[in-house]
Amino acid sequence: MAKFGVWIRRILIGRPLPSWRAAHERLPKFLALPVFASDAMSSVAYATEEILLALVVAGVAATENLIWITIAIAALLAIVVTSYRQTIYSYPSGGGSYIVARENLGTTAGLVAAAALLIDYTLTVSVSIASGVANLASAFPLLLDHRVEVCVVFIAFIALANLRGLRESGTLFAIPAYTFIVSLTTMIVVGIYKAATGQLIPVSHMDTISVQQPLTMFLVLRAFAGGCSAMTGTEAISNGIPAFKPPESKNAATTLLIMALVLGSLFIGISGLAQYLHILPKHSETVVSQIASMVFGRTWFYYVVQFAVAMILVVAAQTSFADFPRLSSILAKDRFMPRQLANIGDRLVFSNGILVLASLSILLVVKFQGQVHKLIPLYAVGVFLSFTLSQAGMAVHAWRLKEKNWKISMAISAFGAVITGIVVCIAFITKFTQGAWIVGVLITASIFLFTKINHHYRTLADQLRLPAGEPKDLLLQEVHNTVLLLVPGVHKGIIPALLYASSLSQDCRGVYIETDPTDTPLIVERWEKWGMGIPLVVLESPYRTLLEPILRYIEEVKKDRARHFVTVIIPEFVPAKWWHKLLHNQSGILLKWALMFKRDIVVTNIRYYLEK
Known part of the structure; x- marks a missing residue:
């Protein structure tokens, strides 16, 4: 799909010109x-x-x-x-x-x-x-x-x-x-x-x-x-x-x-x-x-x-x-x-x-x-x-x-x-x-x-201007990071995200949103085996929504970890064909939009590419 867009762009607009061609x-x-x-x-x-x-x-x-x-x-x-x-x-x-x-x-x-x-x-x-x-x-x-x-x-x-x-x-x-x-x-x-x-x-x-x-x-x-x-x-x-x-x-x-x-x-x-x-x-x-x-x-x-x-x-x-x-x-x-x-x-x-x-x-x-x-x-x-x-x-x-x-x-x-x-x-x-x-x-x-x-x-320039003092006054500040790994399910596609999350901080936890209570026991059982010892937090969602429970939980973490960055890791798999995307939920995109302008919150996508 991306290649097709580039092809259309080249036909309509032409190939890019290097800067030296300006003259x-x-x-x-x-x-x-x-x-x-x-x-x-x-x-x-x-x-x-x-x-x-x-x-x-x-x-x-x-x-x-x-x-x-x-x-x-x-x-x-x-x-x-x-x-x-x-x-x-x-x-x-x-x-x-x-x-x-x-x-x-x-x-x-x-x-x-x-x-x-x-x-x-x-x-x-x-x-x-x-x-x-x-x-x-x-x-x-x-x-x-x-x-x-x-x-x-x-x-x-x-x-x-x-x-x-x-x-x-x-x-x-x-x-x-x-x-x-x-x-x-x-x-x-x-x-x-x-x-x-x-x-x-x-x-x-x-x-x-x-x-x-x-x-x-x-x-x-x-x-x-x-x-x-x-x-x-x-x-x-x-x-x-x-x-x-x-x-x-x-x-x-x-x-x-x-x-x-x-x-x-x-x-x-x-x-x-x-x-x-x-x-x-x-x-x-x-x-x-x-x-x-x-x-x-x-x-x-x-x-x-x-x-x-x-x-x-x-x-x-x-x-x-x-x-x-x-x-x-x-x-x-x-x-x-x-x-x-x-x-x-x-x-x-x-x-x-x-x-x-x-x-x-x-x-x-x-x-x-x-x-x-x-x-x-x-x-x-x-x-x-x-x-x-x-x-x-x-x-x-x-x-x-x-x-x-x-x-x-x-x-x-x-x-x-x-x-x-x-x-x-x-x-x-x-x-x-x-x-x-x-x-x-x-x-x-x-x-x-x-x-x-x-x-x-x-105003932006004033706020971004480096102070007149020594760099160490800013650069030696201690940084803490709390990592939240969203768990859509325990399967092969979540392993790269799990490894990445564990490498960032010892303060790391998995977060599972419970929309159907009957699925939770199996998720917990698999997490105990594959979760690398990372604690799993289960958030109830009686109205079956994904956004409200996680946003509420992130606010609780921010209050508890006032001087921490909160890194939210969203695992996602990339289908082999473009039309396969239409067959899956896009909840990760909605969550990224919801967190985009939140202070001290980092959102990271870890992708797992499907081969067929």
Whole structure:
């Protein structure tokens, strides 16, 4: 059975990689782009739609502001990217917003940034997968009724791909990422050409859209905040610098610049075409699908675009699977998360972090039924909160070091912090009732959890610290041991346990639990012959339970032997075939669980292996 499990594990995940292979698993720029930038690039698939959803309530005329809002967001993107490039060179060990905020603004600010990022990464997986399925459903409406199941399958697939290793997952997801870039670039170029030559006719909505509220500055700011979802994932590269091939910082900074140029170009192109064509959001069809349909018709290339968008949205989750485990490992090393998250798995990835992220993302998708617009309100707050703290931290960093051109660096980071801070406030206020408050609660709860975990580890370290005195003060203490050998019956299988028990201590006794009084005389008779002179204690069990009598007896022994260890020896035989285990009681396992956390009690299993 164990060999079968290992065989399945090898097929799904692959053979373990030695530590010296870590350098070979690092990513070149062309693979790092799909791994760390897919989230940011994929955001253009729904960012334009989020702006339109905010503007359309003021009527069709209000959507004419789409391109200007898009350009403003692109300008903010340039500021944020400039700040993160500074972060990459200043903090080459990775950690991004968490490290920057912790080092320059204090531990609490760092934990806020970390909590916001971890929540953001979880939401990224859920939003990206749900958006990908929504795009597929635009072309294949039958998927609408099964979107939750399809989302879960995609999340499981990406988690499995990441468990196989960062380089393998990067190679696997490079094709969808570059297909997305080429197909959307083609759509934009062909769309601009057809618009310039009069081959594209804008849609008329004059008689179908009513004005629900006037176009105010607050509405424009709300649209701006919604469109800023295009910037999600921008920080990912700064978190994963150690995953790049040397020179790490230079390669990471170059990849970040390429990502920003691609993201900005696609975002402006899609918004420009959407405004020219008078595209409005529909429940059953995405904005990108409408543009592709008008540019190409329902030809084969329309389906290429839809498939590419769906795949990049799915692949966008890859960014989170690359960064969530890495950030969790940094927090674990700082003792703010469980130590297990710092462990590197068989394939040189943080396997535990990958599994945690997959589980949380599936819970979100199921909770919100895979609906993108229910998840988006939770999305922007955490992202821009981490942006704000990171840029504020970099502004302080520049002011402290006062290196060359530090005033320019500080001004850029400070301005970016102010703008992204405004976006946080707008997003939180406007989307509060839609669920943004949940993010605030989750961040607060996460910080509380971080501090409790850290307190535990610090308390643990204090308790385990060796005293300043001589070692003999501790090492020369006398240790006493009382041994209790559980006697299920007197047979050949108990002999190894009997020999082991007698070797541990002179204070040794056998313990038999009497569930049927008629069996006791034979047990006592055999014990007198085979028990090596060890006394046998018979415990009555009128209710035929095994646990209560032995637990009660152990407590009595502990009172009588206050300064003794009590070693409980449980004999057990191991069947030759796995299914034979189903034919026997598992009382030994239950007893081990019951005694696991008892003070000064040692539980030992002595196994007797059956040959057939």
